[in-house]
Amino acid sequence: MSEEHVVVIFPHPDDESFGASGTIAKYREKGVPVTYLCGTLGEMGRNMGNPVFANRETLSSYRKKELEEAAKQLDINVEYLGYRDKTLEFEPIEQVASHLKEKIEDLNATLVITHYPGYAVHPDHDALGAAAVEAVKKIDSYKRPEVWMHAISNNHEAELGEPELIYDITPYWEHKLAAIKAHLSQADGMMSLLNNQPEQLERLKTERFYRYSFT
Amino acid sequence: MKPISQTEVQKKIDSLAKKDVYVHLETTNGAYASHFNEEAYNVGAFIRNALVKYQHGKIVSTGGSYRVGLKLDIGWIYAEGVSDFEIDDKNRLLMAGHDREGRLMVALEISETPFSHEADPDE
Numbered sequence: 287m288s289e290e291h292v293v294v295i296f297p298h299p300d301d302e303s304f305g306a307s308g309t310i311a312k313y314r315e316k317g318v319p320v321t322y323l324c325g326t327l328g329e330m331g332r333n334m335g336n337p338v339f340a341n342r343e344t345l346s347s348y349r350k351k352e353l354e355e356a357a358k359q360l361d362i363n364v365e366y367l368g369y370r371d372k373t374l375e376f377e378p379i380e381q382v383a384s385h386l387k388e389k390i391e392d393l394n395a396t397l398v399i400t401h402y403p404g405y406a407v408h409p410d411h412d413a414l415g416a417a418a419v420e421a422v423k424k425i426d427s428y429k430r431p432e433v434w435m436h437a438i439s440n441n442h443e444a445e446l447g448e449p450e451l452i453y454d455i456t457p458y459w460e461h462k463l464a465a466i467k468a469h470l471s472q473a474d475g476m477m478s479l480l481n482n483q484p485e486q487l488e489r490l491k492t493e494r495f496y497r498y499s500f501t
Numbered sequence: 502m503k504p505i506s507q508t509e510v511q512k513k514i515d516s517l518a519k520k521d522v523y524v525h526l527e528t529t530n531g532a533y534a535s536h537f538n539e540e541a542y543n544v545g546a547f548i549r550n551a552l553v554k555y556q557h558g559k560i561v562s563t564g565g566s567y568r569v570g571l572k573l574d575i576g577w578i579y580a581e582g583v584s585d586f587e588i589d590d591k592n593r594l595l596m597a598g599h600d601r602e603g604r605l606m607v608a609l610e611i612s613e614t615p616f617s618h619e620a621d622p623d624e
Binding site: 330332333334335336337338341342343344372407408409410438439440474478479483 | 502525527529531532533536537539547585587589593595597599602603604605606608610616
């Protein structure tokens, strides 16, 4: 029985697949349990499938099922935090942080993977990343998990320098692609976008994280 | 959703007039617009579960898509660019406009019951 437990904290169904599924697959291969704390159901997403099969009111049901399929592909557990898509930055950060702290401690997380606040493009990414960092700060240092942060913004490397953790996830690419494709309503839009911008697709084969320093 | 039938939508708009109704109105070009194109702007707005009563409403064809206007006692509700519609199993009028890749650009939805936080949890 492994003593490690990886807890992934992102706001939308599919963030886990695009952002960290290669790394997740690597941990699963080692037998380390992985739990995805998914902030929202992505109910305000713009992609409705192509051709369109969802609408604003049914999108959340589809996305929940899609995440279940991706979780099956990656062999991870999913828990929903119950916030609403696009609104996380308007919730009191202290409340969200306490909520996350409880979850992280219950799961005995040894590693938390989240977005890099301020460098994660989507306001939900920035807000939940900030709350996750706050949550871990509140945990006593002797049982505090590491925090790895995923940055997305075009300017992040110019401002933050190269990330400390750079993983070539090519060996896990099949897992990652399967997980991304499980997000049917979202994948098509993203994949066509990525196909038009090959450097973005290439970027998916490397997962890069900045380690948060608590000192 | 299917392409808008002006007659069918007008009939539904008429049947919801002069009643307390809940409205979801939204427009968006996505949170990544300026990430993928630095010339672009991120713009969007939504209101969910606005409780209103409209005197009358009309759907107008622009040849390709439609505009919808609902006249309130002290204001208006307006959407441009809707092209698809559905009257769903909860008898709600859902209208939306999508771009070539099927991404939602605008939505206007009218319901006699509040829109829920998410779709039925056990669906």
